[in-house]
Amino acid sequence: MGITCSKNTDGENPTTAIKPATKEDLLAVQGVIDKILEEKNCGPLFVRLAWHDAGTFDMNVKGEWPKAGGATGSIRFEPEINYGANGGLINAVKLLEPVKEAHPSVSYADIYQMSSARAIELAGGPKIDMIYGRADATSAEQCSPDGNLPDAEAGRESGKYGGGSMEDETPNGHLRKVFYRMGLNDEEIVALSGAHTFGRAYKDRSGLGAEKTKFTDGTSETAKQILSDGKEAKYTAGGSSWTPQFLVFDNSYFEYLYDKSADEELLKLSTDQTLFDDEEFKVFAEKFRLSQDDFFQSYKKAHKKLSELGSKFEPEGGITLD
Ligand code: HEM
Numbered sequence: 001m002g003i004t005c006s007k008n009t010d011g012e013n014p015t016t017a018i019k020p021a022t023k024e025d026l027l028a029v030q031g032v033i034d035k036i037l038e039e040k041n042c043g044p045l046f047v048r049l050a051w052h053d054a055g056t057f058d059m060n061v062k063g064e065w066p067k068a069g070g071a072t073g074s075i076r077f078e079p080e081i082n083y084g085a086n087g088g089l090i091n092a093v094k095l096l097e098p099v100k101e102a103h104p105s106v107s108y109a110d111i112y113q114m115s116s117a118r119a120i121e122l123a124g125g126p127k128i129d130m131i132y133g134r135a136d137a138t139s140a141e142q143c144s145p146d147g148n149l150p151d152a153e154a155g156r157e158s159g160k161y162g163g164g165s166m167e168d169e170t171p172n173g174h175l176r177k178v179f180y181r182m183g184l185n186d187e188e189i190v191a192l193s194g195a196h197t198f199g200r201a202y203k204d205r206s207g208l209g210a211e212k213t214k215f216t217d218g219t220s221e222t223a224k225q226i227l228s229d230g231k232e233a234k235y236t237a238g239g240s241s242w243t244p245q246f247l248v249f250d251n252s253y254f255e256y257l258y259d260k261s262a263d264e265e266l267l268k269l270s271t272d273q274t275l276f277d278d279e280e281f282k283v284f285a286e287k288f289r290l291s292q293d294d295f296f297q298s299y300k301k302a303h304k305k306l307s308e309l310g311s312k313f314e315p316e317g318g319i320t321l322d
Helices: 023-040 043-054 089-102 108-122 171-182 186-197 252-258 270-277 279-290 292-308
Strands: none
Touching: 023 089, 023 108, 043 089, 043 108, 043 186, 043 292, 089 108, 108 292, 171 186, 171 270, 186 252, 186 270, 186 279, 186 292, 252 270, 252 279, 270 279, 279 292
């Protein structure tokens, strides 16, 4: 299954080289992304796409960019898009392809990271202090290696689902191995895990969760999703969510994770549960459960850092939209 991608400037076609993105181009892209989010309520999918593009970063890899992986847009290429950890993300790549076609000066890496930050902001989450101007990986040869992303069931062999990371079979040890390689610390691990307040797991993507639950069946009263602006959301039924209102970005993930009597149809992966089991993680998980403000403060800093891992900016300091 090949993916057709718009031509890139990097050495491919010098006579029709595309100009670098301007603030105006980026604002136009933001408008288009906001429309897609409003029409499709696909914010969680976009957040996962951006995270899986960025989260391949390995701070120990030295050498020519983009060897160390990260937010480079390389996830759009095979083989990376077909890695077990990336199940279902082809849908996000396809949804965003027309944005690139209409705005060729804006990189895929920026489009993916912007779609995630906007999804969180529009769902009631914190405003993230994003910068843009990322360069794109330009070929399949620049894909990040398989196995750098965390697996919800640590130690699973790489396969149809699964992250393929075999490092450490305990969930807390596994998370530290994987996130420390990105240069992220315990507070950032816990804050970023809080993104599971948003979205669902699907049997045909990660192999986890149920076909549907009373929160995701699209018909029952408990499955009604009210967006942060008070409107009822249309969504495709299916999967298991971590929270009852899975299209709102808040700190309820930590509340339900902590609550041993929470509805059994809500998802708790082993890498979620360890946030309250591991003594060091627990300090932050408890803090974020008790204060949404504390969660948002930590989350927005961690998300910004994640979104810039391995990125190369043009101009060097990036472009802000404010
Ligand atoms: C801590 C280690 C993590 C593990 C083991 C993990 C694992 C998973 C799994 C198995 C799914 C279900 C995918 C599917 O079936 O479609 C998922 C969904 C999701 N993950 Fe994570 N994840 C982790 C961290 C993160 C981080 C750091 C973020 C973002 C900052 C994130 C954002 C999401 C979102 C938004 C979804 C929902 C996607 C949707 O509804 O389509 N996750 N994650």
